[in-house]
Amino acid sequence: MVTNNVKIHAEESVQNVGPSRIKISYQRIGDPKFPPVFLIMGAGAQMINWPEGFCMELASRGLHLIRFDNRDAGLSTHISDAPVPDFQAIQSGDFSTVTYTLSDMAADTVSLMEALGYDSVHLVGASMGGMIAQTIAIEYPHKVRSLTSIMSTTGNNSVGQPDYSVLASLGSPPYDNRQAYIDWQL
Numbered sequence: 001m002v003t004n005n006v007k008i009h010a011e012e013s014v015q016n017v018g019p020s021r022i023k024i025s026y027q028r029i030g031d032p033k034f035p036p037v038f039l040i041m042g043a044g045a046q047m048i049n050w051p052e053g054f055c056m057e058l059a060s061r062g063l064h065l066i067r068f069d070n071r072d073a074g075l076s077t078h079i080s081d082a083p084v085p086d087f088q089a090i091q092s093g094d095f096s097t098v099t100y101t102l103s104d105m106a107a108d109t110v111s112l113m114e115a116l117g118y119d120s121v122h123l124v125g126a127s128m129g130g131m132i133a134q135t136i137a138i139e140y141p142h143k144v145r146s147l148t149s150i151m152s153t154t155g156n157n158s159v160g161q162p163d164y165s166v167l168a169s170l171g172s173p174p175y176d177n178r179q180a181y182i183d184w185q186l
Helices: 052-060 087-091 102-115 128-139 164-168 178-185
Strands: 010-017 022-029 036-040 066-069 119-126 144-150
Touching: 010 102, 010 164, 022 052, 022 102, 036 128, 036 144, 052 066, 066 102, 102 128, 119 128
Parallel strands: 036 066, 036 119, 119 144
Antiparallel strands: 010 022, 022 066
16 A cells, blocks of 8 residues: 555565564565664554554655564464463562563564564664663664664663553543443543
8 A cells, every 4th residue: 555655565474583483473664775663562562553644754754664563462473372470470570480571572573674684773662662672772782773762661660660640540441332442542
């Protein structure tokens, strides 16, 4: 599809990505001859959570965007046989119940870069996607042209904590009414 002279390519996927050999689904937006920008979304969010208008605007300014579904999101591999993580233990520093780490997700992203033929890219990460991007910058610095971390943190519990009182004012989502739920989300 072409909108405002920006091409939105059909969703594609790459098999056997990273050390875990998973499937990653992705979509390209814009001209492949422009500098590549990987958009990394947060926990449980799909690639389509990067608003199309935002993507179109960036692509119209000479960037080639690649948005993708992390593992356990959207059309990428879902790890369905994993044990439930013990979040209280994780907060205390015990990661023994964790099925995979930010390093594993960083390796997924780097493997996708390589599968698509990129030596390095610009990274933009939102929420947990920002943490994945930061991990790539630490573990694969030669793969990063620039890093933009949005609504994210380092993982240190003493910084970057949300103000839940702001979220509380939104109230509970109305699950029983589709249109009301859409309005609530907006």
